[in-house]
Amino acid sequence: MAEFESASESREARTEAVRALEAEFGELLTRIRRLIAENAERVSPGMLPGAYKVFTTIVRRESITLSCLAESLTADKGQVSRTVRELEELGLITRTPDPDDGRSSLLSPTPDGIRRLAVAREPHDNALLDTLQEWSVQDIRTLARLLHSLTTGESP
Template sequence: MSPVRSPETEAAIAEVEAQLGVLFARVRTIWKDGAHAVHPDLQPVGYKLLASLVRAGSCHAGALAEQLATDKSVISRQVKLMEELGLVVSAPDPTDGRARILTATPEAVEKINIIRDRNQAMLRSRLDDWTGDDLTRFATLLARLAE
């Protein structure tokens, strides 16, 4: 049974939902633009995967699927495309011949880092006038929401 909420609380929850929708739409646009900046044939999900691979370093496809809460088949298709585009190399895991270790190519790392620097600069400019306490509280609230 869900708790009884005041009309003000219900309205606030609805506004949070609406603002998250706006934020997610902007994030999807950033992924789409980032994908195109890396390679015109790269899809946004491929950009998300590649950016995660650059951040994490070499890893198994299964680990990426788990980290991104994505089906392994999606990862496989994207890895195949990214290999064809020269963005990722895949090598057998020396400890488990069935598994593959993925590594972003130097070109992909460079492009992702340029895009990431640009995105972080944009975020910093939007948060410049926030106090340290505001930023800490915001990060804490986001972490609570993601739990």
């Protein structure tokens, strides 16, 4: 009987811990959404967070086709295409012919787009570094490793 209670208690403790983690992730996501909305507004007044995500994905990948972009964002190709047109009109990205496939284009950030993104991110550039200032480098690495394990579904 004691073994069953111990297993039950352990399950309850695990469930409680997971719920606390879920709540903290919820708070973190809210903070990230706010940051993305603020950055989007600084890149271009009225820019929606979804367009910012498309733009930053293009910047991160440096050069990407529309199909690969939609796939990486797990988004509808038509919606991504409309957003890409908006980003082009804003002068944030450009299309060039794909040398490997004449039927498609490569999407790349413009120098002005990269500059505007850097300016938008500047107010928060050191926020995470400042927040983790008192953490040991080993704790930061451990958190990164654990988050990677959680993201990929791998055991730490």
